[in-house]
Amino acid sequence: MQATTESKQKLREICRIAARVFYEKGYDGASMQDIAKAVGLTKAGLYHHVGSKDRLLFEIMNYGMDILDETVLQKVKDIADPREKLRRTIVGHIDLIVRARDQEITVILHENRSLKGALRKKLNLRKRQYIDYLEDLISQVQTQPGTPQLAPRVAAFALLGMVNWLYQWFDPEGPIKQSEMTEAYVDFFFRGLLATP
Amino acid sequence: MQATTESKQKLREICRIAARVFYEKGYDGASMQDIAKAVGLTKAGLYHHVGSKDRLLFEIMNYGMDILDETVLQKVKDIADPREKLRRTIVGHIDLIVRARDQEITVILHENRSLKGALRKKLNLRKRQYIDYLEDLISQVQTQPGTPQLAPRVAAFALLGMVNWLYQWFDPEGPIKQSEMTEAYVDFFFRGLLATP
Numbered sequence: 001m002q003a004t005t006e007s008k009q010k011l012r013e014i015c016r017i018a019a020r021v022f023y024e025k026g027y028d029g030a031s032m033q034d035i036a037k038a039v040g041l042t043k044a045g046l047y048h049h050v051g052s053k054d055r056l057l058f059e060i061m062n063y064g065m066d067i068l069d070e071t072v073l074q075k076v077k078d079i080a081d082p083r084e085k086l087r088r089t090i091v092g093h094i095d096l097i098v099r100a101r102d103q104e105i106t107v108i109l110h111e112n113r114s115l116k117g118a119l120r121k122k123l124n125l126r127k128r129q130y131i132d133y134l135e136d137l138i139s140q141v142q143t144q145p146g147t148p149q150l151a152p153r154v155a156a157f158a159l160l161g162m163v164n165w166l167y168q169w170f171d172p173e174g175p176i177k178q179s180e181m182t183e184a185y186v187d188f189f190f191r192g193l194l195a196t197p
Numbered sequence: 198m199q200a201t202t203e204s205k206q207k208l209r210e211i212c213r214i215a216a217r218v219f220y221e222k223g224y225d226g227a228s229m230q231d232i233a234k235a236v237g238l239t240k241a242g243l244y245h246h247v248g249s250k251d252r253l254l255f256e257i258m259n260y261g262m263d264i265l266d267e268t269v270l271q272k273v274k275d276i277a278d279p280r281e282k283l284r285r286t287i288v289g290h291i292d293l294i295v296r297a298r299d300q301e302i303t304v305i306l307h308e309n310r311s312l313k314g315a316l317r318k319k320l321n322l323r324k325r326q327y328i329d330y331l332e333d334l335i336s337q338v339q340t341q342p343g344t345p346q347l348a349p350r351v352a353a354f355a356l357l358g359m360v361n362w363l364y365q366w367f368d369p370e371g372p373i374k375q376s377e378m379t380e381a382y383v384d385f386f387f388r389g390l391l392a393t394p
Binding site: 027110112165166168176188189195 | 365373386388389
């Protein structure tokens with residue numbers, strides 16, 4: 001199906017609302033009826049737009065990856081210095097998790113295992129591209145002399161763990177400010193990556 | 198209810214099996230009938246043992262925290278050097294996540310939001326005790342001169358993120374060995390905590 005701008009906008013609107021329903025009830029707990037009601041469509045109308053519940057979950061996660069692309073990766077793509085590019089990527093990723101805690105991004109993080117088969121493979125490919133991008137940046141940053149031995153893949157997953165886990169605990173209204181946490185996280189990561197103890 | 202050793206053993210057996218069912222179907226997707234069948238009890242028999250589905254989720258998570266206590270914290274409690282105590286705690290926590298990826302611990306990590314009200318408060322209190330314990334150890338380790346400014350709470354959550362996220366990606370049968378990943382994680386964390394860049 002060739003997505004026109006209008007149908008893409010409609011799909012994104014459905015994704016945003018459905019993400020909230022999945023967030024509240026869990027993927028297995030939410031019915032297509034619940035989602036149709038929240039979106040303001042009949043169940044048949046919802047199926048017309050998204051095909052199946054599986055497909056809807058995929059579309060939400062795919063939209064989440066689009067948001068990462070559009071709001072983070074596109075903005076840093078012309079930065080030449082790998083360290084600055086990595087720093088800006090981390091700051092952007094943190095901001096995404098903190099701002100979008102209860103929407104598409106959380107569904108990606110939380111309903112990972114709910115997606116099956118070919119759709120799961122397709123999404124995992126997009127995720128793997130992001131991990132490869134991080135690994136590549138990390139290994140470029142590691143070229144300075146005296147850098148500790150640390151497999152870029154392990155460093156990339158340590159980073160993803162630190163940052164993605166924020167959705168489980170960080171409260172933007174809590175005692176630690178987002179700017180403070182972000183700076184502490186970035187400094188901590190670069191010390192872990194580069195410093196000699 | 199005064200738990201005898203025998204009823205405690207029975208409860209733990211139910212928790213282990215129910216954790217697997219919740220892992221496979223999600224908390225919202227799994228019915229008490231599914232769990233009763235997996236355990237080999239009637240639905241009435243299951244309710245007799247666990248009271249309610251909510252209570253069962255709490256018991257699984259509580260059991261998960263018991264495992265952390267028994268297999269990690271009890272074993273390091275007499276270590277005097279805070280850095281060694283922290284190191285051994287991290288190694289133990291990693292091992293727990295890697296070994297128990299599809300059981301009680303994963304349910305704690307993944308079904309966090311499914312627990313409500315008083316039971317959630319009770320479990321959060323146990324989790325907070327562990328976070329307080331980590332924070333306290335971290336601040337003891339930070340007393341050496343030249344240590345970077347890093348709020349112990351932020352360091353504790355960065356650590357929990359790195360380690361707990363392992364359940365999402367680390368495959369003990371994959372190319373990175375558990376011992377290799379553990380050493381890299383511990384070194385990375387201590388550099389992030391202590392090293393000067």
